Amino acid sequence: MRRVYLDHAATTPVDPEVAELMAQVLREVPGNPSSIYAEGRRARALVDRARDEVAQAIGADPAEIVFTSGGTEADNLALRGVLAAREGEADGIITSAIEHHAVLDTARDLAAHGRARVTVLAVDRDGRVAPESVGAAIDARTALVSVMHGNNEIGTLQPVDEIGAVCRSRGVAFHSDAVQTVGALEIDVRAMPVDLLSVNAHKFYGPKGVGALYVRRGTRIATVQTGGGQEKGRRTGTENVAGIVGLGAAMRLAMARRAAESARQAALRDRLIAGVKARIPDAILTGHPAERLPNNASFCFSGTQGEALVVSLDLEGFSVSSGSACTSGDTEPSHVLLALGLPRDVAQGSLRVTLGRDTTEHDVDAFLAALPPIVERLRAASGAAVPA
Amino acid sequence: MSEDHYSETALDHLARPRNVGTLADPGGTGSDANPSCGDRTTITLRVADGQVADIRFRTFGCTAAIASASALTELASGRSVEDAAGLEPADILNALGGLPARKEACALMAIGALRAALVDARVKMTG
Numbered sequence: 248m249r250r251v252y253l254d255h256a257a258t259t260p261v262d263p264e265v266a267e268l269m270a271q272v273l274r275e276v277p278g279n280p281s282s283i284y285a286e287g288r289r290a291r292a293l294v295d296r297a298r299d300e301v302a303q304a305i306g307a308d309p310a311e312i313v314f315t316s317g318g319t320e321a322d323n324l325a326l327r328g329v330l331a332a333r334e335g336e337a338d339g340i341i342t343s344a345i346e347h348h349a350v351l352d353t354a355r356d357l358a359a360h361g362r363a364r365v366t367v368l369a370v371d372r373d374g375r376v377a378p379e380s381v382g383a384a385i386d387a388r389t390a391l392v393s394v395m396h397g398n399n400e401i402g403t404l405q406p407v408d409e410i411g412a413v414c415r416s417r418g419v420a421f422h423s424d425a426v427q428t429v430g431a432l433e434i435d436v437r438a439m440p441v442d443l444l445s446v447n448a449h450k451f452y453g454p455k456g457v458g459a460l461y462v463r464r465g466t467r468i469a470t471v472q473t474g475g476g477q478e479k480g481r482r483t484g485t486e487n488v489a490g491i492v493g494l495g496a497a498m499r500l501a502m503a504r505r506a507a508e509s510a511r512q513a514a515l516r517d518r519l520i521a522g523v524k525a526r527i528p529d530a531i532l533t534g535h536p537a538e539r540l541p542n543n544a545s546f547c548f549s550g551t552q553g554e555a556l557v558v559s560l561d562l563e564g565f566s567v568s569s570g571s572a573c574t575s576g577d578t579e580p581s582h583v584l585l586a587l588g589l590p591r592d593v594a595q596g597s598l599r600v601t602l603g604r605d606t607t608e609h610d611v612d613a614f615l616a617a618l619p620p621i622v623e624r625l626r627a628a629s630g631a632a633v634p635a
Numbered sequence: 636m637s638e639d640h641y642s643e644t645a646l647d648h649l650a651r652p653r654n655v656g657t658l659a660d661p662g663g664t665g666s667d668a669n670p671s672c673g674d675r676t677t678i679t680l681r682v683a684d685g686q687v688a689d690i691r692f693r694t695f696g697c698t699a700a701i702a703s704a705s706a707l708t709e710l711a712s713g714r715s716v717e718d719a720a721g722l723e724p725a726d727i728l729n730a731l732g733g734l735p736a737r738k739e740a741c742a743l744m745a746i747g748a749l750r751a752a753l754v755d756a757r758v759k760m761t762g
Contacts, residue, residue: 595673627655627656
């Protein structure tokens with residue numbers, strides 16, 4: 248059966264050109280970038296070039312790029328690093344209810360260990376944080392505001408420019424997890440008032456296990472791990488040379504394709520959303536109707552359960568995901584869907600479709616043909632009103 | 636049986652659930668829910684000559700919950716009331732070729748609904 252992969256927010260396939268470059272590095276560049284002899288210098292040159300590529304893509308200076316093992320580590324470094332640097336003078340973290348676990352759980356962990364006070368801002372029904380609420384939450388001991396750029400589940404884009412402007416006017420560092428937007432939207436840190444920005448290669452056709460944190464010059468940040476002092480002491484550990492090369496190349500390729508590709512995907516996304524609404528009139532679009540990632544279409548279908556939707560679509564050859572993880576007997580709707588104010592039963596029937604470079608109009612139409620009978624079957628099985 | 640994946644049989648029950656619905660005039664109705672996840676199953680059945688003559692299920696839940704209830708209706712159908720009341724989660728797991736380990740509570744929910752429906756049928760017949 249032909250598979251149609253529609254879960255690009257989870258991960259993207261590695262671009263063949265990126266894979267080829269990485270394989271070449273693994274085969275031909277054995278050196279440690281910290282070594283001063285020829286093999287080391289060669290590895291160092293590759294890491295430096297990748298740093299230039301990443302910096303250039305977001306309008307940063309290469310010295311402001313810290314390579315990490317991915318988005319989760321970048322988020323951890325931003326929160327833990329800033330809090331550690333400000334220890335004794337500022338301990339407040341302000342974040343939002345729809346952040347990725349890498350941010351929310353890190354903030355909560357810092358709070359649980361008495362190292363931070365955490366304020367979690369509510370969002371509106373479209374998943375947007377009001378910039379005024381950020382301003383209202385900032386106090387004299389606020390160290391960091393962390394609000395993501397684009398939400399991984401519902402696709403909502405946050406008003407990061409306005410939020411960043413509030414932070415800047417109050418002298419508070421602003422971090423944004425941009426894992427879902429880098430590669431899809433234009434990001435220029437010269438214009439965007441952001442001090443820290445998380446990047447993850449495998450969301451834009453690069454390898455898994457490598458990412459970066461942009462740290463604006465002058466931002467106070469301490470290291471969270473100790474060792475050999477790589478990355479100017481901000482992220483110690485021998486560099487993942489092949490992965491970093493892959494990140495740089497994936498970033499360069501994404502920049503070249505971004506404008507045309509994001510417009511193409513947005514048109515397909517709109518076709519998909521309109522098609523679902525036409526075929527299943529009571530489908531609920533989750534996330535902001537307009538201010539959303541170009542590749543994200545996410546819904547709730549009452550009377551269904553997300554896991555059963557995902558497994559049913561898998562049987563028909565479609566790879567999609569649900570914000571309702573069903574593990575260990577717990578069908579807990581995601582914190583993101585609940586933060587929108589959706590009733591628990593409705594939030595359980597969530598489905599996320601995320602398009603990618605390979606997605607065609609034919610794929611979207613095939614999905615639109617496959618989905619309605621599945622929703623209908625699951626609704627028939629659940630019944631409109633099963634007594635609890 | 637794989638720890639994390641559904642069997643072909645379980646997936647077949649998801650794609651083609653057996654005996655879906657609610658009987659119009661049931662001899663017995665029983666429901667069970669898994670409070671930890673909000674999944675719920677209702678079984679309606681009719682008893683004739685001491686046997687489960689007709690049975691339907693409705694489930695709001697995951698693949699495992701739907702497949703368990705669907706498989707259970709096949710297991711219970713045509714059995715004597717006593718036999719049907721003696722069905723256990725292990726019988727569902729056998730019929731499905733297993734469930735992912737973390738999903739075995741779903742079979743228990745189906746059994747709970749069936750037993751409640753059988754009790755309801757007995758109460759109605761004697762009452």
